[in-house]
Amino acid sequence: MFTKILIANRGEIACRVAATARRLAIKTVAVYSDADASAKHVAACDESVHIGGSAPKDSYLRWEKIIDAAKATGAQAIHPGYGFLSENEEFAQACAKAGLVFIGPPASAILAMGLKAESKQLMEKAGVPLVPGYHAADQDAALLQREADRIGYPVLIKASAGGGGKGMRAVDKAEDFAAALASCKREAINSFGDDAVLIEKYVQRPRHIEIQVFGDTHGNYVYLFERDCSVQRRHQKVLEEAPAPGMTEAFRQQMGEAAVAAARAVNYVGAGTVEFIVEQKPDGSMTFFFMEMNTRLQVEHPVTEAITRQDLVEWQLRVASGEKLPLQQSELKIQGHAIEARICAENPDNNFLPATGTLHVYGLPEHVTFERAPHAARVDSGVRQGDTISPFYDSMVAKLIVHGATREEALARMDAALAQTHIVGLATNVQFLRHVVTSPSFAQANLDTALIPREAAVLFQQERVGLALAAAADVARTLLDERATEGADPFSKTDGWRSHGVFARRFAFDFHGETVQSVLSYLHDGALHLTVGPHAGVLQFAAAGDAINVQFADQRTLAAVYRKGEVAHVHTAQGATQIIAIDLLAHAGEAQAEGGRLTAPMPGKVVSFAVKAGDPVKKGQALAVMEAMKMEHTIAAPADGVVAELLFAPGEQVTEGAELLRLDTATQ
Template sequence: MIASLLIANRGEIACRIIRTARTLGVRTVAVYSDADADALHVRSADEAVHIGPSPARESYLVGEKIIAAAKATGAQAIHPGYGFLSENADFAQAVIDAGLIWVGPRPDSIRAMGLKDAAKKLMQDAGVPTTPGYLGEDQSEGRLKAEADAIGYPVLIKAVAGGGGKGMRKVDAAEDFAEALASCRREAAASFGNDAVLLEKYITNPRHIEVQVFGDTHGHVVHLFERDCSLQRRHQKVIEEAPAPGMDEATRAAVCTAAVNAAKAVDYVGAGTIEFIADGSDGLRADRIWFMEMNTRLQVEHPVTEEITGVDLVEWQLRVASGEPLPKTQDQLSINGHAMEARLYAEDPAKGFLPSIGRLDTFNLESDAPGLRIDTGVERGAEISPFYDPMIAKVIAHGANRDEARERLAAALAGSAVWPLKTNAGFLVKALRHADFAAARLDTGLIAREGDALLPPARPTEEALADGAAALTGGGGLAGFRLNAPARTEAMFLLDREAVNLRFDPREGADAPSSDVLIAEDGQVWRLGPWRAGGSGGADASDGAILSPMPGRIIAVGVAEGERVTKGQKLLTLEAMKMEHSLVAPFDGTVAELNAAEGGQVSEGALLAKIEKDG
């Protein structure tokens, strides 16, 4: 067994790897950037090495720094986790060339599966079913258009080096092909430095089915059954489950055998995932499931496979990298119950799922309920920075059947409380309890079709508001309270930054309101406090307050304090998530207050300027 391991990653997956390594007696080394100096994975490891500034391109993506850190600490092996350098064949080779153990597949296997067109051709040669399409070398517009016409519309244009939904266009009609091709090529060139594309028949009722495979250096390859990752938003997975609903044993055997053959075709070692697209219009059928791509690493959603098989996939990775054979044979693996995973993000569904950045003052996730597992890389007091993916936890539920796992997961998310950052917990709860998802009527377009119906409510229920108001009341300290009044009373409060008038039953003996309470309901959290006349908490554009709509950086200030402005005049420009947002004057007036400077970082809701209205 490997004696010491450097984890070339951060956050949740780094903590996950450290947890298994500790049970095996393996010493761990973490790496960290400036932004992660106090991160949980840094404090969890036996040793930690600083590798550079906060941007990933200057730290976690610099292979030379990571290899140097491994050598300096005496680490024998490097585990890449997922993302960052995990599927970088050149980095894998550099690790091996440095005399270290690479916990992952051989570099040649990564390269073989790295380009979609080459991988698809390889799979065809191995007898693995592939989606009807075109992946030829002739990339002329005329040839591509002719092939698309022959395949039949709708057709999907995909960048051969693509991933994460980038470099992908659906074309519904022949007359739209040229424009979609040009757009796809531009995006592919900008994102991957390669504008080559392939064509595939667009599946109108698609389901995303993937199979976990594992190989060792002794020629053994097994599968650990399938996962269903059909619930997606903009080609990004939202909720994953195992096994796939509606998968009969004959279809499972055919798909899993195809996955094993795919892994064998590239002499695969370690953990990998073969992804398939299924036409679910007539249920799951072996003749309607086709190879899509291979991920040559551990997947984010690997815990659902662990939950139904009882296998620790990270332990298997470390044992295989140490030269050991697979711990189990195919006939020793079986499915036990059902598992689901939801990705909990610090993001605001009400604002187009923009990341919510800042300090986690409240971070409460239920973890002791039956069948529940929380994988996270943060804790209360942690900072969610703008430099990395805003996933803060994976919530996993296991049950005897799908309904039990789904209800356990929904209940756990509904009972979560995160503040002041926004999360997608409420959105996840609504998705889990949606009638189509509950009935396993799945396809990758479900979320897009439902749209705003899956967005959580903008405010708590009246019952929850009344309870919150009651918790703040008593002793005659509220506006509207008077001696000998009926028990039911009425007063003004601030719900986040909105003034609300509430009727409630005051609590006997409570102190006068002096602080705020948090209202948590179905995964959503709001702050309720006593109304304060003139308080900045209730400020908005109607009274001239210019608030930052999200965390970001001020890149331009177009006015000065005391300057007269007109309605619609640009005051400030905020850059957030690589987009520019102009903040303008709500009416004619004077800049009475200016709290922004070019280059300054601001948090969501910060008062940037105040405009006094004329007259």
């Protein structure tokens, strides 16, 4: 076994590898960029080495610097984590040449499976079922269009060297193919340095089911069952669970054996994931097709660990050091059900636009960081309260994993754990995840990759707390804060006592863009009467630790209220919301004067403009494309108008709120 390894990654996977290595008495070395100098993974390791600038191309993708860091610190092996260099065959070869163990498969396996087109041909020879498609090397745009027409729409364009949903576009009709191909190739070259694509038939009502495989250097292979990863947005996973609902033992064995055959075909070593598209037929039967093999540990590996009671990172370290697999296939059993939620810095109600900012509040449910015992909630996270989510890396903040004896039990635990997850400082998908978990389709395991658009009515623009409770909770927080300043002096009391008459205080709130007036009356019997817009009644409240028991307008809740400026973030069992307590004096004289400005929704790079100065545009027309957090985002015209001026050039970096172009709408 190794005595020291270097972790060539960041975030929660680096923290996770460091934790397992410590348990095995292996010292670890972290690498970090300018943006990560004080990151959690740096503190989690025994040593750390600076490797360059904040952008991945200046640090985490510079494998020569990582190898130099390993040599300088005396590390014997390098764990690549997932993402960055984890599926880079040049890096694996360079490690071997430098006398370092790459904790992953041999470079030949990475190369064979890394190019999607070649891997499909290899799988066809191995007898693994394939989706109809075009996997050849000729990348002529006209040829690709003809092949898409031949396959029949809808089709899926996929970056041949891709993964993680990047460089992927679904196309419903022939006239949209050229634009989708160009966008897909741009994203592919930016993410992977290779713009080659393949085209496949887009399977109707598909489920995304993957098999965890493991191989060792002694020729042994096992599969550690399956994970259902069908709940996706932008072709990226949102929730994963194991085992897959509705899976029969016979179908599980067929998929498992096919996955092992795929691994054997490339002499695979270590942890890998074989991903399948599963077609659900009207008669209830299912057929599976090979999609791709990820030659690394997956983000969702914790659900497999939960149902097998195995530490897959420990398996990686043992196999890489030359040991045999810890267990044989007959010794592996499924125990219970596990679900993982990916908590991301993004706004689901705004097309999942990634968010950046500081974690002013980062409250998590009672949990462990890694635990093989059943029924434990687990959080894998690479950040702490006070850390900043930057635009340089992935938007994932943490992974929340729960386990139960049954799927129903795991669902209940996931919803409860998400309700106890309080994040303030930037937009996240926590409430959206709660909506998915409790949606009819997910709760009843009616799964396919279109679940999110199908359930859009109950997933987006949801308000589960409401004006009455949100305002009452904020008023209660105000009164409790005031009471905390009281002293023995009777004139310091804030109870609103008057010798005659009733003392009334006025509040103004903004709730989802609507201004609401509120009056709090201090009655002679000590009661408090509150009116909030159309709601009125006695307000009762009491501190309950860091939360508040609030009762108002025939509703009762336990609320945690966090203030950031004028915004109150209210978290309850029903859900979470925001309400603005307006300081009327502070805002006197303010007016909206944005006119025709179009600004960057977040920090990033201008990829291209689809218009030039003087062009007339229609509302909703694409004007520009930005790249941020490894994804492309289209900026559309908010109204009809004429482009007055472009303020940046393609390739330039912009800050959040930067004015990209001016649109003259006055003449329309």
